[in-house]
Structures are given as structure tokens and as C-alpha cells.
Amino acid sequence: MWREYSSGYIRNNRSSGITVIAAAFLSALLLSLLCGVFYNLWKYEVERIEREEGSWQSRITGEFDPEEIRAVQSFAGVTKVEVREEESGETVLDLYFQNMSQVLEDTPKAARLAGASKEDVTYHHALLSMYLVRDPEDPAPRLVFPFFMLVTLLASVSLIVIIHNAFAVSMNDRVYQLGILSSVGATPGQIRACLMQEAAVLCTLPVLAGNLLGIAGSAGVMEITNVIARDIPGRQPAAFGYHPLVFAVTVLVSAVTIWISAWIPARKLSRMTPMEALKHTGEVQLKRRKNSRILAAVFGMEGELAGNALKAQRRSLRTASLSLILSLLAFTLMQCFFTLSAISTRETYFEKYQDAWDIMVSVKDTKVERIEEAEEIRSLPGVENAVVYQKVTAKTLVAEEELSADMEANGGFSNAPREQAIQTEEGWLVHAPLVIMDDNSFLAYCEQIGVTPGLDGAVVRNQISDVTDPDFRHARSLPYLKEENSERTVKNPEEEGESAQIPVLAYTEEVPVLREEYGTEDPYELVYFLPASLWTVVREQVGVNGEDSIIRILAKEPVTREALNGIESDITQLLGEKYTIESENRIQEKETNDREIQGMMLILGGFCVLLALIGISSVFSNTLGYVRQRRREFARYLSVGMTPAGLRKMFCIEALVIAGRPVLITLPVSALIVWYMLRMSYMEAGIFFDEAPVLPVAVFMLAILGAVAFAYYLGWRRVRKIDLAEALRDDTMF
Numbered sequence: 001m002w003r004e005y006s007s008g009y010i011r012n013n014r015s016s017g018i019t020v021i022a023a024a025f026l027s028a029l030l031l032s033l034l035c036g037v038f039y040n041l042w043k044y045e046v047e048r049i050e051r052e053e054g055s056w057q058s059r060i061t062g063e064f065d066p067e068e069i070r071a072v073q074s075f076a077g078v079t080k081v082e083v084r085e086e087e088s089g090e091t092v093l094d095l096y097f098q099n100m101s102q103v104l105e106d107t108p109k110a111a112r113l114a115g116a117s118k119e120d121v122t123y124h125h126a127l128l129s130m131y132l133v134r135d136p137e138d139p140a141p142r143l144v145f146p147f148f149m150l151v152t153l154l155a156s157v158s159l160i161v162i163i164h165n166a167f168a169v170s171m172n173d174r175v176y177q178l179g180i181l182s183s184v185g186a187t188p189g190q191i192r193a194c195l196m197q198e199a200a201v202l203c204t205l206p207v208l209a210g211n212l213l214g215i216a217g218s219a220g221v222m223e224i225t226n227v228i229a230r231d232i233p234g235r236q237p238a239a240f241g242y243h244p245l246v247f248a249v250t251v252l253v254s255a256v257t258i259w260i261s262a263w264i265p266a267r268k269l270s271r272m273t274p275m276e277a278l279k280h281t282g283e284v285q286l287k288r289r290k291n292s293r294i295l296a297a298v299f300g301m302e303g304e305l306a307g308n309a310l311k312a313q314r315r316s317l318r319t320a321s322l323s324l325i326l327s328l329l330a331f332t333l334m335q336c337f338f339t340l341s342a343i344s345t346r347e348t349y350f351e352k353y354q355d356a357w358d359i360m361v362s363v364k365d366t367k368v369e370r371i372e373e374a375e376e377i378r379s380l381p382g383v384e385n386a387v388v389y390q391k392v393t394a395k396t397l398v399a400e401e402e403l404s405a406d407m408e409a410n411g412g413f414s415n416a417p418r419e420q421a422i423q424t425e426e427g428w429l430v431h432a433p434l435v436i437m438d439d440n441s442f443l444a445y446c447e448q449i450g451v452t453p454g455l456d457g458a459v460v461r462n463q464i465s466d467v468t469d470p471d472f473r474h475a476r477s478l479p480y481l482k483e484e485n486s487e488r489t490v491k492n493p494e495e496e497g498e499s500a501q502i503p504v505l506a507y508t509e510e511v512p513v514l515r516e517e518y519g520t521e522d523p524y525e526l527v528y529f530l531p532a533s534l535w536t537v538v539r540e541q542v543g544v545n546g547e548d549s550i551i552r553i554l555a556k557e558p559v560t561r562e563a564l565n566g567i568e569s570d571i572t573q574l575l576g577e578k579y580t581i582e583s584e585n586r587i588q589e590k591e592t593n594d595r596e597i598q599g600m601m602l603i604l605g606g607f608c609v610l611l612a613l614i615g616i617s618s619v620f621s622n623t624l625g626y627v628r629q630r631r632r633e634f635a636r637y638l639s640v641g642m643t644p645a646g647l648r649k650m651f652c653i654e655a656l657v658i659a660g661r662p663v664l665i666t667l668p669v670s671a672l673i674v675w676y677m678l679r680m681s682y683m684e685a686g687i688f689f690d691e692a693p694v695l696p697v698a699v700f701m702l703a704i705l706g707a708v709a710f711a712y713y714l715g716w717r718r719v720r721k722i723d724l725a726e727a728l729r730d731d732t733m734f
Contacts, residue, residue, distance in 0.1 A: 020199070025206035026617050028254045032214020032247075033221075039246050040222050041603070042130065044238045049127050051236070056082065056094035058107040059122040064091050064114050071113040077106050100131045192267060199262035207254045214250070215242055221606065228599050299653050302646055305637070306653035317658065323615030324662040324704055331608040331700050332670045335693035338597055340677055343691060350590055357515040357586060358559055359567055361551040364580040368549045369532040373574055374438050377551060380570045382563050385554040387514060388438040390535075394542050395491045396432035396526050397424070404479040407464060413524065415467050420524045431525040432490055434535075434542070437512065442531035445512045446505065455534060457503035460488065461511055461527040465519055470682075480526065483507040490528065490542050500541035502528065514552055561587045612700075616707040619658060620714075634719050648716060655712040659705040 060072070072093055073081045082094040095110065097103050103123065111121050125138040132146075219240045226237045295303030310317065363371060368390035377386045403412055413421045413428050422429040437445065439455055446453040462483060466476040485504065492498035511518065511529075518527050551571075555563055564585040575581050634647060678685055 020202045021206050023617075024203040024254070024258060025210045027257070028207040028210025028250070029214045029217070030613060030617075031254060032211040032250045033217045034214075035246055035250050036215055036218025036242060037221050037603075037606070039243060040218060040238065040240060043241050046127070046130050048236070049124075049130065053124065053126060054094070055096070055127070057097055057100060057103050057124050057127065058095045059124070060093040060095065060107070060111050060114060060116050060120055061086075061090055061122065062114065062116045062120045063089075064093070064116075068114040069093065072110050075106070075110045075113060077102055078110065100128065100133055103128060103133060104135055192263070196259070196262055199258055203258045207251065207258065211247065211250050211254065215247070218242070225599060225603065228595065228602060295653065295657070299649070302650045303653055306650045306657065309633070309650070310654055310657055317619075320615045320619045320658065321661060324612060324619075324659070325665050327608045327612035327615060328662045328666045328700060328704065329669060331605065331612075332666055332693075332697050333673060334601065334605065334608065335696055336670065336674050337677070338601055339691055339693050340674075340681060340683065340688060342597060343687060344681060344683065345593065350586070350593075353515045354586065355554075356513050357552050358555040358564055359551075359553040359571070359583060359585045360515060361553070361571055361575070361581055361583045363549040363551065363575065364582070365547050366549050366579055367547065368436050368438060369536055371438070371549055371551075371579075374440065374551075376574060377553070377571065380567060380574070382555050382567050383553055384556045385513075387441040387512065387552045388549060389441070389512075389514065389552070390436045390549045391516075392434040392436060392535075392542070393493050394432045394434050394528075395429050395493050396528075397427045397489050397491070398430055398481070398526065399427035402427075402481050402485065404482050406478040407480055410466060410468060410478060416524050420522050429491070431493075431522050433518070433525055433527050434490070435512070435514070435516070435527065435529045436532055436535040437529060439531050439533050441512070442529065445529065448512075449506065449508045449510050451506040451508075454505055455531045457505035458488075458534065459505055459529040460507050461509070461518060461529070462507035463509045463519070465523045467523050477509070479509075481507060488528075490538070492542055498541050500538035502530070502534070502538060513554075559587070561585075561591075564588070608700075612704060612707075616704070616711070619708050620711045644720065647719065651712045651716050651719075652709075655705075655708045659708040662704065663701055 064072075069081070069083060069091075072078065072095070077097050077099060078095055079098045080096040082096075084092045084094065086092060093114070095103075095107060097106065107121055107123070108118060111117070123135055123138075125135055128135065129138075219242075222238050222240045230237070295307040297303075299306070368388055371388050374386065374388045377383060377388075400412070413423070416428075416430075420430065442455065443453040445459070449459070451459065460481075462480045463477050464480040466478055469476055487501050487503050489499050490502050511527075519525055553567065553571075555567060564587055568583050568585060571583065572581070637647060637650075638644075674688070675685075678688060
């Protein structure tokens with residue numbers, strides 16, 4: 001009997017069924033799409049980390065005998081140990097665990113078996129963070145993955161509420177009917193079973209179809225991502241993957257959501273007494289009526305009525321409001337963040353170094369003095385200038401009496417952390433990067449700074465940033481040393497006691513035209529510029545680290561992409577057979593950076609659009625679903641003299657409030673966050689506002705407004721068809 005009753009109700013109330021089917025299908029589609037995209041982003045990032053950094057989970061470095069290595073290999077939970085020998089003679093044990101959540105707890109225990117200390121242990125933080133294993137000592141924030149998870153969770157909850165609202169609206173229409181059934185003997189259990197079987201019939205196929213279409217949609221998103229990022233050098237295309245567990249989770253979540261969404265109103269209806277059900281009019285009403293002063297003052301009587309209607313629907317509209325606010329806030333902040341990032345990158349990298357390089361060629365495992373083709377490179381067509389150089393790490397001693405007066409007044413080394421400056425009996429031991437240039441380039445550099453050219457000494461960068469001033473964008477520089485010593489000691493950073501005395505040709509603040517940063521990570525470093533001839537003399541005492549050489553090339557004007565590609569091709573022909581080289585050019589680097597930003601904006605923008613769609617879907621579901629319940633309200637307004645134009649105005653006000661509330665909340669919050677970002681980046685507000693993303697944010701706002709207005713337009717079309725006498729008829733009399 002109940003099966004016939006349910007099938008008859010579904011057949012005779014198609015509009016109500018369509019609302020539930022559409023909500024279930026759309027929610028399953030968006031949930032499947034969201035989970036599929038999230039899984040593939042996670043999968044691609046894990047594969048990238050493993051490809052670039054290795055798949056090891058923790059690492060122990062030291063000197064171990066075979067028994068200690070076997071002890072680590074037999075440690076409970078360790079599935080594999082890879083043993084590698086470093087050039088320094090140390091042994092590296094790469095550990096893989098069966099349960100990744102135990103890595104931070106078990107690795108120190110395994111290290112003790114090998115006689116290693118806590119300082120000898122290294123964790124693969126980037127990989128572990130992708131499995132939500134977080135080391136408190138990891139300095140990097142690594143917030144992208146948790147942010148994506150939070151967005152996915154919020155979206156999933158919003159989708160659940162959409163389905164719940166659809167069922168609540170559908171079942172609320174049947175209170176009177178179910179009251180009649182209850183009065184003639186239907187038990188609460190029978191009523192619940194009837195409503196639950198209707199939910200199963202209506203939602204099974206839409207949920208399966210939505211999940212399958214969501215899988216196809218996530219595959220399409222990954223393909224679009226590959227197309228956008230296809231020209232990024234070194235990027236591996238993302239291979240679409242879909243784990244069966246993801247499908248099982250999305251279907252299970254959808255099924256449980258539908259069951260809960262149907263069970264809650266079904267339980268509520270089944271517990272109503274027959275008298276309560278027969279008195280129910282289905283009309284949405286306020287428990288406590290409050291005046292909407294602002295809307296009444298701006299829009300008059302229609303504003304007051306619209307405000308009361310919105311308050312009555314407050315709970316059902318909560319999901320729509322939250323989704324629209326989050327989507328607009330996330331989209332606005334994303335646009336502002338990437339605009340700020342693009343300005344900062346342009347100022348601190350592309351514009352700062354646009355006259356310093358056009359092409360950079362890295363020559364692998366080759367010392368600078370062994371590259372004999374420097375003059376041939378300079379004579380290539382289109383080449384204005386070329387410098388061959390090599391970077392080597394070293395350390396140098398700085399005595400207290402050598403510090404300049406400005407440096408002493410600024411605190412000297414009192415603010416320096418131990419890893420940047422170590423106090424010894426002879427003075428302070430600081431990092432001393434060595435930049436070894438080919439002889440001709442070094443001689444040209446000497447002429448550039450007004451020093452008598454020579455190959456028997458070095459030039460010292462005598463400059464340090466004011467470490468007490470956090471404004472890195474407008475850093476104030478100070479003289480480092482007094483420029484008195486004509487000879488300086490450079491030490492091997494690895495071997496104690498090995499050092500070399502290097503003559504100093506000059507102290508200067510002017511550096512060679514290279515694409516290099518000095519003093520950004522370590523403000524106390526003292527940089528030396530050496531000719532290759534001098535380096536061959538002191539190499540053995542200072543060390544042999546830094547085997548790769550770099551060729552910096554400036555092209556003749558006009559600098560175009562085609563010209564730089566031609567120079568790169570000539571260099572490949574000249575050096576490719578003899579050396580292993582990698583090259584990049586400035587224009588291609590800029591285009592790659594722009595594409596990467598566009599790709600990130602596309603992915604994050606997609607999440608924002610999904611959130612907006614969830615909110616808009618909730619608005620459509622609520623607006624179209626509650627029109628039927630509000631028919632008595634609308635008819636009553638018409639019966640006391642309100643015109644259809646007034647009713648239309650009331651609808652417009654409701655749509656304006658729903659779409660305008662996210663704007664009113666987002667703008668001040670976004671302004672506060674952008675102000676904080678500008679303050680942290682020390683960027684002038686005028687520079688940001690000249691390029692502020694006003695247009696895309698305005699388009700997003702208008703899209704939300706248009707979608708909400710369209711939902712209310714469809715509701716208005718249904719309201720116009722209300723029969724006044726039919727709507728005002730008191731159903732409780734029959």
C-alpha cells in the first residue's frame with residue numbers, strides 16, 4: 001500500500017520530485033568534481049615531490065658499520081632502507097616506513113640503534129606534509145594542502161545542507177496530507193519508511209549519474225590544466241587518476257547525506273500529532289517579528305516585508321549566504337594576492353635584473369677556467385656581452401677592529417644568529433661567497449669600478465644591509481669594513497685549518513652586472529669577486545665545491561624572443577657536444593612565470609566558482625522550493641491591496657539583499673587583509689591600487705548578482721500564476 005502511495009505521490013507531484021532530483025544530482029556532481037580535482041592535485045604534487053626530491057620519508061646521516069645498518073633495516077615499521085655513500089665519506093640512510101604517521105616518532109628510535117643523534121636526522125617535510133604529517137620544527141608554513149582540504153570540507157558540508165533543504169521543502173508540503181494518514185491509523189514508523197523509500201527512489205540514479213559526470217569533469221579540468229601549462233619548461237603533464245576509494249567515499253557521503261537529509265524531516269513529521277499536522281498551513285513564518293529598519297527606510301513597505309521574509313528563511317538561506325560570502329572573499333583575496341605577488345616579482349626580479357641578463361647558461365660539472373669558448377660566445381651574432389663565472393662557498397674572518405663606524409653603531413655582530421656569524425679568538429667567522437669570473441670579465445669589472453685592472457687580487461663587496469630595519473623592499477645599506485686591509489683570509493668551509501691569503505685590489509659597493517643576489521638570506525656574508533687566474537692558485541686551500549659554471553649573456557637591442565632563441569640555439573651548437581648545459585632566457589622566464597600564475601589562478605578560481613555554484617544552487621533550491629509554501633503569504637498581500645508590481649519589488653529587494661550581503665561583508669574584510677599584506681610586503685598602497693583587480697572582482701560580483709536575480713525571476717514567474725481564491729482557501733476546513 002505504501003509503495004503505491006509513494007509512487008502515486010511522485011507521479012502526481014513532479015515539480016517537488018524534480019527539485020529533490022536536481023538537488024541530489026547537482027550536489028553529487030559538485031562533490032564528485034571537487035573530490036576528483038582535489039585527489040588529482042594531491043597526486044600530482046606527491047609525484048612532483050618524489051620525482052624532484054625523492055620518495056624517502058626520513059634520513060639519517062653519519063658513519064655506520066654494517067651491524068648498525070642492519071639494525072635500522074630490521075627496525076619495526078621500516079619497510080626499506082636505501083644506503084648511499086656521499087663524497088664526503090659519510091653514509092646516508094634513506095628510510096621508508098609502512099605507516100607514515102609514525103615517521104616522526106620512530107625515526108629517532110631507529111637513529112639511536114645506529115648510534116646517531118637527533119641532529120643527524122632529516123625529515124622529508126614536503127612529502128610528509130602531503131600526508132598531513134606535520135613536524136613542529138619545520139619552519140615552512142606549508143598551508144596550501146590544508147587550505148585545499150578546508151575548502152573541500154566546507155564545500156562538502158554546504159552540499160549536504162543543499163540536499164537537506166530540498167528534502168525539508170518537499171516534505172513540509174506534505175504535513176497536512178500525512179496528518180490525515182496519521183489520523184486514520186498510520187504509525188510514525190510507517191510514515192518514516194514511506195518517506196525514506198521515496199528519497200531512495202528519487203535520488204539513486206541522480207547520485208550515480210552526478211558522480212560519474214563529476215569524474216569526467218575532473219578529468220577535463222586536469223586536461224585543461226595540462227593545456228595551459230604545456231609550455232612551462234620542466235613541467236611534467238598531469239596524468240589523470242581516480243582511486244576507487246575516492247568514488248566509494250563520494251557515493252557513500254552522498255548516500256549518507258541523502259539518508260540524513262530525508263530522515264531528519266521525516267522523523268519530525270512522523271512525531272507530529274494528527275491535530276498539529278491538520279492545522280499546519282505550510283506557510284513560512286517568523287517566530288519573533290522584528291522591524292527591518294534599514295530596508296524599510298530605503299525601500300518602504302516592500303523592504304519591511306522582504307526583510308521579514310528573509311528572516312523567516314534565515315536557516316534555509318544560511319548555506320547560500322555562507323557559500324556566497326566564502327566564494328567572493330576567496331576570489332577577491334586570491335586576485336589581490338596574485339596581483340601583489342606579480343608586482344613584487346616584477347619589481348624584485350624581472351625589472352631589477354632586466355638589464356643584468358638575457359640568457360643564463362648553466363655548464364654542469366665544469367670549472368670556470370676550463371671553459372675556453374668565452375670569446376667565441378661574445379662574438380656570436382646578437383650577443384652584446386657575456387660573462388663566465390662560478391660560485392663557491394667559503395668563510396672569512398672579520399676582526400672587531402675592521403668594522404666600519406656605521407656597522408659598529410648598528411650593533412656589529414650582536415644581532416647575528418650563530419649560523420651566520422661565529423665568534424672565535426681571531427674574530428668573527430662569516431660566510432664568504434666567492435664569485436670567480438673569467439679573466440677578461442674581471443678586468444672589465446675593474447675598469448667599471450675605477451680600479452687598476454689586475455689578475456693578482458680580489459674585489460670585496462663592502463656593503464651590508466641594516467639588519468635592524470625589516471623593510472627589505474627599501475633596505476638601507478651600510479659600509480661593512482674600514483677598507484684598510486690589503487689582504488684577507490679565506491677559509492675552507494668544510495676542512496679545519498685550510499685557508500688562503502687573498503690580496504684585495506679594492507673595496508666597493510658596486511657589483512658586477514650579474515643575476516645574483518647578495519646578502520638577502522645572510523646579511524652578514526662578505527662577497528669576494530676573483531679572476532679565474534687567481535682562483536687556480538688558491539683553489540686547493542679554499543676548497544673545490546661549486547663545480548657548475550654559469551654564462552651570463554646580454555643580447556643586443558632590440559631584445560626579442562626570437563633573437564634570444566637564436567642565441568640559445570647557437571650556444572647549444574657551440575657547447576652542446578663538449579659540455580652538459582641547461583639554458584633559460586629572460587623573456588621565456590617571464591612568460592613561464594605568467595603561465596604558472598594563470599594556472600594557479602585557474603585552479604583556485606575554480607574552487608571559488610564551485611563555492612559560488614554551491615551558494616547559487618542553494619538559492620535556486622530555496623527560492624523555487626519555498627514559492628509553493630509562500631503562496632498564502634503572497635495571496636494575502638495581494639488581497640489587502642498590494643499590486644503585482646509591489647510583489648515584484650519585494651522579490652527584487654530579497655535578491656538584492658542575498659547578493660549584496662556577501663559584497664558588504666567581503667569588501668571591508670578584504671581591505672583589512674590586503675592592508676596587512678601590503679604592510680608585511682612593505683609595498684606602497686598606490687602601486688598596488690594602480691593594478692588592483694577591480695574588473696575581475698566586479699565581474700564575479702555581478703555574476704553572483706545575476707544568478708541570484710535569475711533564481712528570483714523564475715520564482716516570480718511561478719508567483720504570477722497563483723490563484724488568489726485557491727491560495728487563501730483554508731485547507732483545515734476539509
